Amino acid sequence: MSTLTLVILSFCTSGLSQVQQLVKAARNGTKDSLEKTKLAMIRKVSFLQRKDSTGDGKDDTGYMNVSVCELKHPPPQLCPMPEGLSSQQVVRRLILSSIVQSESSYLNSLKRILQEYQKPLLESPNWMLNIKKVHQIFYRLQEIYQCHSMFQIALASRVAEWDHSERIGDLFVASFSKLMVLNVYSDYINNFTNAMALIKKACMSKPAFLEFLKKKQASSPDRITLYGLMVKPIQRFPQFILLLQDMLKNTPESHSDRLPLQLALTELETLAEKLNEQKRLADQEAEIQQLAHSMGDRSFNKLLNSDQRQLIHCELLMETVYGDKSQVLKSKERKVFLLNDTLICVNVNLKPPAVPPDISSLVPVGPKYTVKWCVPLLHTHVMEVGQDSMYVHSSTSGKMVLGPPKLYQELEELQHDLAVVEEVSLLVGTLHGVYQNLNTTVSQDWCLALQRLIRLKEEEIQNANKCRLRLSIPGKPDKSGHPVSIMVVFNTPSPISKISWVNRLHLAKIALRQENAPGWECAEEDGKTKTRLTCPLLTCKLPVFSPGAHTLKLQAALHSPFQSSLLGFCTASTSLPQGYLWVSVLQ
Structure with a gap:
């Protein structure tokens, strides 16, 4: 059985076989000749x-x-x-x-x-x-x-x-x-x-x-x-x-x-x-x-076990809860699941009491999950710097920084002390007498030391923000029935992890749009079909399996609202509506 690959809107073709690719990779790291490779x-x-x-x-x-x-x-x-x-x-x-x-x-x-x-x-x-x-x-x-x-x-x-x-x-x-x-x-x-x-x-x-x-x-x-x-x-x-x-x-x-x-x-x-x-x-x-076993709702359990739900990403994150005075009330490890249309946060019990210790010593027992909250993905928003004024501050360097309340409070205290020391330095400069530990040089050293501490604190805030994922999710409606949004804050293991979460959340929400719904359109025999107004966001390679025939010609109708050519693989057909192309692939 021979195998063909129909590449849709990606235009990626390769003329190298697997062996040729291996030879090319090997030659990049050695000076040996190609003949020795072939012999090997x-x-x-x-x-x-x-x-x-x-x-x-x-x-x-x-x-x-x-x-x-x-x-x-x-x-x-x-x-x-x-x-x-x-x-x-x-x-x-x-x-x-x-x-x-x-x-x-x-x-x-x-x-x-x-x-x-x-x-x-x-x-x-x-x-x-x-x-x-x-x-x-x-x-x-x-x-x-x-x-x-x-x-x-x-x-x-x-x-x-x-x-x-x-x-x-x-x-x-x-x-x-x-x-x-x-x-x-x-x-x-x-x-x-x-x-x-x-x-x-x-x-x-x-x-x-x-x-x-x-x-x-x-x-x-x-x-x-x-x-x-x-x-x-x-x-x-x-x-x-x-x-x-x-x-x-x-x-x-x-x-x-x-x-x-x-x-x-x-x-x-x-x-x-x-x-x-x-x-x-x-x-x-x-x-x-x-x-799915941890969910109490049977209907949701059924959806999780169906093909309608797909897991995109999951990771252990540290959730931090702040009080009214910006103090940290508690921090607890949660596991966050990003599905194709839902975001789920669960508590993790690493040692379920139902499993005897003699069994857990023989076979690793998976964690037990307790669902904390579950929200639709379209109602979840990532809150980044500049989207709210909760902890935004213009530092001495003119940069906008957003950080944890405690660090921000420490930064304000250092800036206050610097302003006071600068005033003291001006007053010290007006002294007429000469004193050992009270002169302009000492006051300037105080100012430089405080400025250095402020820079370090700003870097600490920025580094903390690089690992801080802040999400706005829908909460319970208030007494009048109006929707209420709550803020949840997670600390990711690394800045790369936060970037990965933000990107995956963004792409998953884009994929839920109506114009990006997966599906194929086929031209009817009479040539009449409904024309889409937008292009699909995602493209992929479609494997086509054919019988062991020596010659084979495959044809498919592709819709594109833009004028484009498919690198010679497609030929325009006047019998199809505008925007449709015939794709012909020869073995």
Whole structure:
């Protein structure tokens, strides 16, 4: 099956294949020739069959269940270090030893999960745990184990000839550049939160299962829990990246392994970035589920679990409440959820009392949320400097500053003291006598010291404001029924976090406008359709899957109220209303 990509209003085309992009990235960091790169990419590995250029374009979609015999394929082992090695060669050998040891430890952890947990649960009676749930908990672990078992076989061969070749980069490229590696790890990461939820639920409802996990942990030599073992696949590729970075730092530019290592790092960093994005999306889905369980309103709970609500951003923020005299009454950590049409603030209970401590020691228990307030996004406004005069002040430098009441009060006191000292300095200048600690020089030093303190206080106010997110949200109506707005103030972890919140809130509100409602318009057979008056705000790439035909022509009608051309991909059609274009894509 071939795949086309229809790019709508973005005009981003790329003529580079994945391998060419990797080669380009590698050449940016090394002086090795392109020929060495090509040799590294086409090098054959005994246990992996690389995709042939004359094939049908299909990549591997799964693994064969192959049993690896340790007698035929012993684990990799370095021979004694020969004499006469340079310092870089010694360091590279030590890094290789770390790669071998970490991979062996990782394989043992995977094997422990499959042999000590999955296998007994599949063979146990149904009252222990349902077989379907067992497969859901350990989803894709067998495939991950197969992948790294084959990698260890090739690693053993490469370690055996290390003192002659000293090459390892191309092995990582051949082993982990396959699409099936990304698919297997993505499936595992996407299912990880669900697997932990199933384990927690089974621990609370099945005492036999809880006792089973306790015994397995107690009998293990390192006392690692099932969660500690199952989290290791998520950490594996970051560990590989750190080891290969150390190897690259100790590889000379003229070394034959230099460019393959650069390619391997590019591959693994790309893979890790994709997996991190997969985990971020899975964590967001888990946050939505946790939030839905905390909502008391059933109708709102149903909406949260539907496709109508999407989580854009969530973060722990510190809410500060001020009194009538600008004093800080209380500060408490809240979690704020930004959905596509709603802003929700919740209290976080990190230790729910309903979960026994023996369960929380085996499986991480998520926080319990209590909804504090929930407001529509269109009724939420960000209050920035200049939008109100609550704490605005013109400083001595002529800048407008907005800060916490306490800091602002301290700034006013310093400015008052400076004015008094300046008056005193003028009076001191009129003295006729000479005094040791009462003269113009001393008074000027006082003025300079106060001016320096004022500048520091202004910087402190500005820095505090950079992390201060102030929102105006609708409150309860007053006695006469008029709407009332209240101010909530959050301290973000960093200035970048505040900027991110402001931008996301702004874009989410723009996306709710009627002119930016998602949807497609299709031209009817008679050529009559309603013309929109505005353009969509957001554009995206639309993947188009076609059968394995040699030639294919796709056509679609796009509406644009502006006169534009789509870089040669579109041809105007006089049979369509004004503003519509035919998009023709040839395979």
